[in-house]
Amino acid sequence: MVMNSQSATIDMRLKHAYGDFDLDVDLRLPATGVTVLFGPSGSGKTSLLRFLAGLARAQQGRLQVTGAVWQDETNFIPTHLRPIGYVFQEASLLPHLSVEANLLYALKRVTKDGATLQDEESEQVLSLLGIKPLLKRQPEQLSGGERQRVAIARALLSQPEVLLMDEPLASLDQQRKREIIPYLEKLRTELAIPIIYVTHSLAELSRLADTVVVLEAGRVVTSGPTSEVLTHLDSPLQLNDEAGVVIEASVISHEERWHLLRAGFVGGEMWLADEGIAIGEAIRVRVMARDVSITLSQHEDSSILNTLPARILEIAEAAVPGALLVKLVLIGSGEAVENGNSTVLVSRITQRSAEHLKLVEGMSVWAQIKSMAVLR
Amino acid sequence: MDENLAAIALTLRLATTVTLLLLLIGTPIAWWLARTRVWFRGAVAAVVALPLVLPPTVLGFYLLLLMGPNGPVGALTESLGLGLLPFTFWGLVVASCLYSLPFVVQPLQNAFEAIGERPFEIAATLRAGPWDRFFTIALPLAKPGFVTAAILGFAHTVGEFGVVLMVGGNIPGATRVVSVQLYDHVEALDYAQAHWLSASLVLFSFLVLVVLYTFNRRASSSFRLRG
Numbered sequence: 063m064v065m066n067s068q069s070a071t072i073d074m075r076l077k078h079a080y081g082d083f084d085l086d087v088d089l090r091l092p093a094t095g096v097t098v099l100f101g102p103s104g105s106g107k108t109s110l111l112r113f114l115a116g117l118a119r120a121q122q123g124r125l126q127v128t129g130a131v132w133q134d135e136t137n138f139i140p141t142h143l144r145p146i147g148y149v150f151q152e153a154s155l156l157p158h159l160s161v162e163a164n165l166l167y168a169l170k171r172v173t174k175d176g177a178t179l180q181d182e183e184s185e186q187v188l189s190l191l192g193i194k195p196l197l198k199r200q201p202e203q204l205s206g207g208e209r210q211r212v213a214i215a216r217a218l219l220s221q222p223e224v225l226l227m228d229e230p231l232a233s234l235d236q237q238r239k240r241e242i243i244p245y246l247e248k249l250r251t252e253l254a255i256p257i258i259y260v261t262h263s264l265a266e267l268s269r270l271a272d273t274v275v276v277l278e279a280g281r282v283v284t285s286g287p288t289s290e291v292l293t294h295l296d297s298p299l300q301l302n303d304e305a306g307v308v309i310e311a312s313v314i315s316h317e318e319r320w321h322l323l324r325a326g327f328v329g330g331e332m333w334l335a336d337e338g339i340a341i342g343e344a345i346r347v348r349v350m351a352r353d354v355s356i357t358l359s360q361h362e363d364s365s366i367l368n369t370l371p372a373r374i375l376e377i378a379e380a381a382v383p384g385a386l387l388v389k390l391v392l393i394g395s396g397e398a399v400e401n402g403n404s405t406v407l408v409s410r411i412t413q414r415s416a417e418h419l420k421l422v423e424g425m426s427v428w429a430q431i432k433s434m435a436v437l438r
Numbered sequence: 439m440d441e442n443l444a445a446i447a448l449t450l451r452l453a454t455t456v457t458l459l460l461l462l463i464g465t466p467i468a469w470w471l472a473r474t475r476v477w478f479r480g481a482v483a484a485v486v487a488l489p490l491v492l493p494p495t496v497l498g499f500y501l502l503l504l505m506g507p508n509g510p511v512g513a514l515t516e517s518l519g520l521g522l523l524p525f526t527f528w529g530l531v532v533a534s535c536l537y538s539l540p541f542v543v544q545p546l547q548n549a550f551e552a553i554g555e556r557p558f559e560i561a562a563t564l565r566a567g568p569w570d571r572f573f574t575i576a577l578p579l580a581k582p583g584f585v586t587a588a589i590l591g592f593a594h595t596v597g598e599f600g601v602v603l604m605v606g607g608n609i610p611g612a613t614r615v616v617s618v619q620l621y622d623h624v625e626a627l628d629y630a631q632a633h634w635l636s637a638s639l640v641l642f643s644f645l646v647l648v649v650l651y652t653f654n655r656r657a658s659s660s661f662r663l664r665g
Contacts, residue, residue: 142561143565220565
């Protein structure tokens with residue numbers, strides 16, 4: 063991916079071959095927001111993160127972060143001299159130190175003059191991640207989710223210029239994941255530094271990513287802004303059963319009687335389960351391709367709440383035999399679509415239905431959305 | 439009886455000196471063996487482990503030659519004005535250090551290896567340099583290994599006989615340790631003295647081991663839990 067060079071802060075061209083593993087990437091990542099490195103295990107996403115951190119050394123290449131060269135033919139800056147924060151997949155805390163001592167381990171090494179956890183900046187980090195009640199505990203007395211929160215807080219206390227996270231939720235069960243994801247979303251909105259986040263979970267990608275890099279077998283297969291990558295019909299992401307798009311919306315009104323809220327976005331509005339989100343607040347809504355169906359007319363006699371006018375942009379074969387992917391642009395309010403700003407859905411239907419409805423590109427249809435998830 | 443007490447005191451002094459020296463010498467060796475990947479690592483490990491398989495008298499014989507007036511070590515110590523080491527307390531210390539080295543290095547090496555890469559990687563991402571990592575990660579996490587190494591080094595030095603006899607001889611107050619004294623009693627058929635000395639040695643060793651193993655059990659079980 064070649065991004066605008068002014069906005070690029072992480073510039074890497076790295077090559078590494080070891081046994082069956084062969085990595086060759088040329089990437090420029092943006093200065094802000096969350097970049098998700100996505101791919102199956104063995105795709106090289108964790109290796110890439112370790113090269114960034116200096117925990118491993120790529121055999122060839124160049125790595126430059128915010129103007130500083132971290133690796134080239136002659137130089138290799140060791141990990142402890144790189145201004146990074148790193149959150150490991152599991153066992154992230156130093157086992158012989160209490161939570162407080164773990165945090166101080168980081169703080170003492172970046173501040174010369176006796177900084178404490180009571181300083182304003184540290185306080186902010188601790189309250190952002192809800193650490194204060196845990197300070198006196200030992201790592202083995204924490205749940206997996208609490209451990210990861212402490213690890214994230216510790217990484218932030220080391221005042222990183224880039225935060226690197228290697229599948230921080232992968233070792234947690236569903237409930238722990240739900241417990242920690244709101245903290246990650248807060249990081250996303252409140253941190254000024256870029257976050258590079260490795261995951262193989264499409265759900266985490268949908269919630270957190272601003273930019274997506276999809277890796278397969280050591281190569282970048284597609285990359286770009288999240289909404290773009292998620293709506294690419296030939297992207298390997300579409301092979302996933304949970305493939306879908308993310309819509310940036312905001313809350314317009316509440317319908318208390320039905321426990322519903324109305325959310326508006328470029329090109330339309332829709333009903334969602336009301337989770338007590340205030341009017342005006344920005345939310346992310348995830349719509350999976352398998353939950354979107356297509357009709358030629360608007361059915362008033364359907365149990366489906368959200369039926370939105372749309373136009374077919376593209377039809378492509380899905381990886382599953384007999385299935386098609388249909389890319390739809392929502393045309394609920396016309397003017398937004400024309401200035402290049404639009405909301406796109408992907409629908410997965412059967413080839414039989416497509417033939418039966420005689421769907422072709424450019425056709426106006428109705429998109430029925432069976433269900434969706436509010437991600438905030 | 440006074441002779442027995444003198445022998446016990448000398449043995450304790452020797453074992454303590456040797457244990458402390460070995461912890462100092464053995465730690466860098468064990469650290470190096472645990473972390474290095476160079477090709478001659480195996481050869482170094484074999485040299486360290488040699489005293490485990492050699493008869494003590496073989497080791498003692500070579501040390502006697504090396505440290506004697508015609509040996510290179512002997513020439514060196516004489517030129518430094520230290521005199522000759524055989525049949526002195528410090529000669530015993532040198533010999534015991536070599537003899538007990540594997541008993542200190544191996545538990546330390548195992549403890550260092552058991553830490554794994556992760557804690558060091560964590561520390562590096564928190565800006566800890568190599569020395570910082572050694573003192574704040576390696577040493578505290580290897581604590582159970584240090585306890586085991588100290589027990590084994592101490593106990594093994596107390597129990598040696600062959601090397602001591604070859605290198606130290608049998609000089610009261612200087613090289614006559616408990617094991618040699620005991621041998622003298624048995625040679626002289628003085629079984630009462632032999633019993634007294636043996637029983638006190640058994641009791642002492644037992645008590646030291648009980649205390650240290652109790653401590654070590656606690657240390658190593660908490661280590662496992664946290665790991």
